[in-house]
Amino acid sequence: MIKSKTLFKVGASFVALASAVAFSTVSASAADKKSAIEVVTHAGAGGGTDVNSRMMMLRSRRTLKQDMVVVNKRGGGGAAAMNYFMSRPADGNTILTFTVGHAITMAMGKTKLKIEDMAPIARGTNDPQILMVNCKTTPYKTPESFLAGMKKGDKISFGGTHTGTIDHITAYLWAKKTGQKMPKYIPFKGGGELATQVVAGSVDVGILNLSEAGAPIEAGDLCPLIILGDNAMGPIPKAKTAKSLGIDLVLSTTRGFVTHAGVDSARVAAMEKGITKAMKHSMYQAYLGNSGLDNTSPQASAAWGKQIKFMVSEFGPALKEMGLLK
Numbered sequence: 568m569i570k571s572k573t574l575f576k577v578g579a580s581f582v583a584l585a586s587a588v589a590f591s592t593v594s595a596s597a598a599d600k601k602s603a604i605e606v607v608t609h610a611g612a613g614g615g616t617d618v619n620s621r622m623m624m625l626r627s628r629r630t631l632k633q634d635m636v637v638v639n640k641r642g643g644g645g646a647a648a649m650n651y652f653m654s655r656p657a658d659g660n661t662i663l664t665f666t667v668g669h670a671i672t673m674a675m676g677k678t679k680l681k682i683e684d685m686a687p688i689a690r691g692t693n694d695p696q697i698l699m700v701n702c703k704t705t706p707y708k709t710p711e712s713f714l715a716g717m718k719k720g721d722k723i724s725f726g727g728t729h730t731g732t733i734d735h736i737t738a739y740l741w742a743k744k745t746g747q748k749m750p751k752y753i754p755f756k757g758g759g760e761l762a763t764q765v766v767a768g769s770v771d772v773g774i775l776n777l778s779e780a781g782a783p784i785e786a787g788d789l790c791p792l793i794i795l796g797d798n799a800m801g802p803i804p805k806a807k808t809a810k811s812l813g814i815d816l817v818l819s820t821t822r823g824f825v826t827h828a829g830v831d832s833a834r835v836a837a838m839e840k841g842i843t844k845a846m847k848h849s850m851y852q853a854y855l856g857n858s859g860l861d862n863t864s865p866q867a868s869a870a871w872g873k874q875i876k877f878m879v880s881e882f883g884p885a886l887k888e889m890g891l892l893k
Contacts, residue, residue, distance in 0.1 A: 603634040605655065606824075608664045609648035611641055619691055619822050620664045622854045626845035631838065635662075645669040649680040657829030659838065662688065666822045667733045670878035675731075675892055682879055683828060686835045687872035689842050690823035692855070693864045694776040695796030696737045697806065701765055702790040710792045710807040714814070717745040724751040726761050726770035731891050734774040736882055737795065737818050739889050744814050749889060765789060776820050777802065778859035795819070798863065821878075823871045839868050 606624060610616035617639065624635045640648040645668050655661040663669075665685070672678055700707055707713035716723065725741075727734025730752075738752045753770050755761040758779030765773035766788045773780070773789070777800060783789040784803065791806040795818045799808060809816045824842060826835060845851065846865040855864055866874075886892040 602660075603636045604631070604660050604662055605638045606635055606662045606664060607638045607640060607648050607652050607655075609639075609641060609645040609666070609669070611639060612637075616664055616666055616822055622851055623691055623824065623842060623846060625850055626848045627842050630841035630844045643677060644672040646672050646678040649673075649678040652827075653680055653684065655827070657827035659826060659830040659834040662824050662826055662838075664691075664822060665825050665875065667820055667878060670875065671731065671733065671736070671882050671886070673879050674882035674886060682876055685825040685875070686828045686830055687868040687875060688824040688826055688835065688839050689846070689868060690821065690866040690871040690874065691846065691864065692822045692858065692860055693796075693866070694778055694820040694858075694860060695794050695800070696733065696818045696820070697775055697777060697780075697791045697795065697803075698741070698793040699762075699765060699773045699775050699780060699784075699789045699791045700771065701768060702787055704768055705771070705790070707792065710805075710812060713792050714745065714812055717742070717747060720747060722751070724753060724771045725774060726753045726755055726764060726772065727774040728755055728757055728761060730754050731886065733818065733820060735889070735891075736885050737774050739885055740816060740818065740881070741793075741795070741809075741814075743885075743888075744809075744816050762789060776859070781859060801861075802859075821874065823866075823875075825875075835868070843867060 606620050608616050608620050617637065620637055624637070628635050638651070640651045645666065648663065649669060649672070652661060652663040663685070673680060698713070700713070707716055725738040727738060729735070735752060735754070739749050742748060742750050755764060758775055761773050762775060762780045762783050764770055766783055777791070780789050784791065791803040793812070794800055794806050794808045795816055796808060797810070797817055800806065826838060843865065852862060855861060883892065
């Protein structure tokens with residue numbers, strides 16, 4: 568049984584702790600702003616990316632022996648944060664929290680930031696896209712039968728959050744990989760609403776993250792079928808990876824950290840070592856567990872850099888083929 572209260576929600580204690588870090592960081596950095604590392608996010612205070620940044624900072628301030636302060640720059644799907652990041656000197660005192668949304672914004676050409684302008688440090692979270700159905704009404708009771716239905720050309724509607732997002736792209740690329748055209752895609756305002764509408768029968772398949780659907784999965788209302796990740800997931804043992812079914816598609820809602828490409832390599836290596844060590848701490852690991860994630864989320868710079876390149880290079884052509892990019 569999935570314990571949604573412990574596996575799928577970031578506990579209030581973690582949010583409170585992250586907020587406490589924010590206040591203590593600001594006051595501490597006032598004494599010596601030049602030595603503080605700016606951690607730039609596109610989310611407002613309390614948002615998922617903001618919280619992830621602050622949780623990373625909890626121990627990184629110790630491992631790096633340097634103060635850290637969050638700088639929130641909202642707007643443009645991450646463009647404001649990326650443009651601010653570009654304006655900062657390449658001295659190793661600026662970190663951008665880079666997300667899948669940033670990759671989409673880059674692919675759409677809405678920022679001047681390029682892949683070659685960034686030096687990856689480490690990945691912080693990775694929440695695979697999962698295709699889920701209504702357990703009671705779906706004709707697809709197994710991952711294999713669902714894949715067979717897709718390949719046969721069954722009329723299947725997909726739901727995700729908004730348009731031009733990772734969910735929208737996932738629907739298109741999944742269909743493309745199974746030899747089909749873009750299926751009917753219905754956008755919703757958020758993951759909670761999407762999960763509810765799949766259960767209500769408004770859409771056949773929901774493109775969700777495990778962290779968004781804990782309660783309906785536990786209740787037996789939502790059945791995860793296909794994981795668009797590298798590995799199977801313990802809480803949903805009946806779901807299978809697309810790769811295991813012969814479909815080479817890996818897509819995730821992900822967050823990680825980068826600095827400027829011009830930063831001295833020794834400094835980048837030290838930042839990677841310090842932040843990676845910080846994310847191995849029990850506090851960060853508990854945060855992952857409370858978010859429905861596991862210890863495979865943090866990854867070193869090489870794997871994280873490869874993922875960034877894949878996202879930007881894959882999303883651009885997909886968005887163009889979808890008619891969302893000229």
